[in-house]
Amino acid sequence: MVLPHAPALSLLSALLGLLAAVGAVQAATVVSVAADGRVSLAGVGDIAAGTVLELRRGDDLLGFLEATKTKAGTSIRVIAGRAEAGAQAIAIERPRIRVGFLGGPEGERVSKELAVLCPGRVVSLGGEAELDAAKLDAVVITASAPEPQVRRFVEGGGTAIVDLAVYAAWAGGEARQITATERPVVEVVAASDATRGLAVGQAFTHFGRQATRPVCRCLDKARGGGQVLLALRPGKQPVAVEHRIGKGRLLALDLLAPNGEPGYDAGSVLKWVLPGNLLARSVRYTRALSYRLKTHDEYMKLQEAVAERVKGTWVREQVGVDSGGKPIWRFRMGSLDRPSFLLDGAIHAGEWLNPYLLLDLIDYLAHVPEADYRTRWLLRHYTVLVIPMLSGSMRQESFNGCDLNRNFDFRWDDYTRGYGWRKGRALKLRGAAPFSEPEARVVRDHIWNHPVVGYVNTHMHGLQHGAMFIAPHKLAAPRRRAFDAAAKIMAAHLRDRFLWKGPRQLVFRRSAHDGRTVPFAGNWAGYQGLWAVTTELAGGSDHSLHNKEVAFEGILAFLHAVGAEFAAGKRPWLGCPRTGFARPGGHKDATALVFTRGGKQTIAYRTNRGGGTLRLALPPEGCRLADEAGKPVAWQPGGDHCLLPMDTRRRFFLCGAATRQQVLDALKRATSIDDR
Numbered sequence: 001m002v003l004p005h006a007p008a009l010s011l012l013s014a015l016l017g018l019l020a021a022v023g024a025v026q027a028a029t030v031v032s033v034a035a036d037g038r039v040s041l042a043g044v045g046d047i048a049a050g051t052v053l054e055l056r057r058g059d060d061l062l063g064f065l066e067a068t069k070t071k072a073g074t075s076i077r078v079i080a081g082r083a084e085a086g087a088q089a090i091a092i093e094r095p096r097i098r099v100g101f102l103g104g105p106e107g108e109r110v111s112k113e114l115a116v117l118c119p120g121r122v123v124s125l126g127g128e129a130e131l132d133a134a135k136l137d138a139v140v141i142t143a144s145a146p147e148p149q150v151r152r153f154v155e156g157g158g159t160a161i162v163d164l165a166v167y168a169a170w171a172g173g174e175a176r177q178i179t180a181t182e183r184p185v186v187e188v189v190a191a192s193d194a195t196r197g198l199a200v201g202q203a204f205t206h207f208g209r210q211a212t213r214p215v216c217r218c219l220d221k222a223r224g225g226g227q228v229l230l231a232l233r234p235g236k237q238p239v240a241v242e243h244r245i246g247k248g249r250l251l252a253l254d255l256l257a258p259n260g261e262p263g264y265d266a267g268s269v270l271k272w273v274l275p276g277n278l279l280a281r282s283v284r285y286t287r288a289l290s291y292r293l294k295t296h297d298e299y300m301k302l303q304e305a306v307a308e309r310v311k312g313t314w315v316r317e318q319v320g321v322d323s324g325g326k327p328i329w330r331f332r333m334g335s336l337d338r339p340s341f342l343l344d345g346a347i348h349a350g351e352w353l354n355p356y357l358l359l360d361l362i363d364y365l366a367h368v369p370e371a372d373y374r375t376r377w378l379l380r381h382y383t384v385l386v387i388p389m390l391s392g393s394m395r396q397e398s399f400n401g402c403d404l405n406r407n408f409d410f411r412w413d414d415y416t417r418g419y420g421w422r423k424g425r426a427l428k429l430r431g432a433a434p435f436s437e438p439e440a441r442v443v444r445d446h447i448w449n450h451p452v453v454g455y456v457n458t459h460m461h462g463l464q465h466g467a468m469f470i471a472p473h474k475l476a477a478p479r480r481r482a483f484d485a486a487a488k489i490m491a492a493h494l495r496d497r498f499l500w501k502g503p504r505q506l507v508f509r510r511s512a513h514d515g516r517t518v519p520f521a522g523n524w525a526g527y528q529g530l531w532a533v534t535t536e537l538a539g540g541s542d543h544s545l546h547n548k549e550v551a552f553e554g555i556l557a558f559l560h561a562v563g564a565e566f567a568a569g570k571r572p573w574l575g576c577p578r579t580g581f582a583r584p585g586g587h588k589d590a591t592a593l594v595f596t597r598g599g600k601q602t603i604a605y606r607t608n609r610g611g612g613t614l615r616l617a618l619p620p621e622g623c624r625l626a627d628e629a630g631k632p633v634a635w636q637p638g639g640d641h642c643l644l645p646m647d648t649r650r651r652f653f654l655c656g657a658a659t660r661q662q663v664l665d666a667l668k669r670a671t672s673i674d675d676r
């Protein structure tokens with residue numbers, strides 16, 4: 001049985017005027033779970049391998065499924081969270097709108113890019129072709145076409161995206177080409193569904209190149225009834241014009257001139273955003289480009305304005321002082337005793353976009369739309385802690401001249417050689433000791449003292465590398481189920497929305513820190529047992545739109561996947577009150593967290609290499625040792641102490657009747673015997 005999607009989503013989509021544009025009707029199906037845990041979907045014959053589905057029950061997110069190819073056909077498996085019989089499975093669908101293309105040789109590049117943006121959905125139309133609303137939802141035109149025919153198509157509810165030259169010719173005119181010495185800039189002069197993600201008054205570069213000079217095409221003026229969306233600065237000549245005709249819309253813009261790589265090259269970064277918004281609902285979260293403010297004060301004013309706006313939902317509070325004496329602010333939604341997510345920005349303060357991205361995320365979480373039931377569910381059960389700007393230095397190094405993302409206690413002692421700009425400076429950059437830096441201690445103390453289950457550490461790197469979604473090193477966090485699920489979920493959401501260095505689609509590339517072991521915050525957090533991810537974005541203001549969309553999808557997918565895993569009973573200890581402890585027994589590769597559960601203390605501990613025996617000064621009565629699945633592990637009780645095997649697997653030592661203070665004291669006095 002194929003059910004229509006929840007009315008809330010349909011209504012929202014209708015409000016946004018996007019229903020036709022995105023093919024937003026999602027099919028839900030009912031999940032059956034067999035006694036052996038196998039999942040099947042009733043009534044779904046052909047579900048393509050690779051399809052990711054959400055599992056929903058009422059207003060709750062349960063988890064995610066993936067269809068995989070097997071010898072016997074397609075099978076369904078849970079990739080995060082849990083399946084329950086009777087739950088709904090909702091496929092994360094790609095946009096479905098059918099697009100016709102009408103263009104000659106000059107439109108070859110447009111045609112190629114369009115085919116990549118809307119794979120399998122573009123029909124090439126001959127010059128004589130009738131625009132048939134029954135077969136097409138939209139048409140992209142770069143060659144001359146009869147206006148009455150296009151107009152009829154639009155009146156009937158179609159979307160027509162036409163090059164400026166075609167549009168100008170309808171009135172007997174021509175699009176003008178302006179050759180400039182400076183890079184032409186266009187300003188957003190009106191808001192529309194097409195300009196989603198760009199705020200009125202914002203400007204971005206928009207040009208192509210002829211020989212070596214930048215060129216931009218524009219009109220002298222819009223035709224009657226047209227609303228100018230983009231205009232050249234400073235002359236105000238229209239570059240994008242929208243007409244609402246009948247039930248549809250016509251967007252005229254310069255498709256042919258900007259000939260750099262979309263998403264990547266200056267002048268062409270945002271080339272497909274307006275058409276993409278109509279063809280694929282490209283922008284879903286972002287409301288404006290981000291511009292880098294020059295000073296810390298200016299940024300903080302922006303942060304304060306956001307705090308004021310979200311007051312009532314978020315609390316902004318100071319959680320420390322950075323090495324330059326600047327306050328470190330945290331936004332908190334929810335109480336500190338609930339399972340929490342921690343996100344931070346500007347651990348490398350020169351990586352400018354993240355402090356802005358995180359403010360956008362705070363804004364979004366303050367007003368999550370009805371349709372995003374996944375995030376609404378998440379916020380009902382989890383607290384979110386966001387530190388948008390960990391270091392206020394506004395450059396890569398902290399005020400102390402440290403690389404804060406080398407100051408964490410995961411193979412910190414090994415970090416003796418840097419590369420690139422860090423070459424020859426590793427010993428200075430890593431700090432005098434693990435957590436010698438106040439900024440790193442703020443992160444550490446959150447993870448040590450609060451029930452943080454998931455951690456997101458945000459970065460930027462060179463544009464050429466593109467956006468990356470990175471797992472901790474396998475020696476820090478060997479299990480990647482939730483990370484892999486998040487990578488699949490966000491990839492499913494990102495399909496067919498943006499082009500990048502093309503013609504190819506923009507992705508949030510899944511990666512892992514599996515080369516050198518580096519004392520990254522993300523590695524250390526993963527090593528403590530949390531679910532952790534590091535993100536890398538790229539570029540300047542023009543790129544901020546794509547990058548923020550990618551980051552939103554990645555971060556939300558991570559929160560949803562981890563939230564579903566934890567709710568399904570994975571790593572339940574992470575939700576308990578705890579105290580962190582460094583290097584138990586003086587073992588530099590070991591770590592411990594002391595959890596309190598039902599008044600009893602449990603030490604979760606492990607090393608990241610080698611092994612040993614931990615001699616713990618605690619009376620052994622009532623103690624026991626178990627692995628993560630709860631299976632007993634052999635250990636040796638002494639008269640007044642316990643001898644615990646220690647290796648790279650996390651063990652859980654239940655400390656009998658000892659109080660937390662007694663356990664911490666015992667850890668302080670512990671010694672270790674290195675078996676290597």
Ligand SMILES: [Zn+2]
Pocket residue numbers: 348351405458459460
């Ligand atoms: Zn960085």
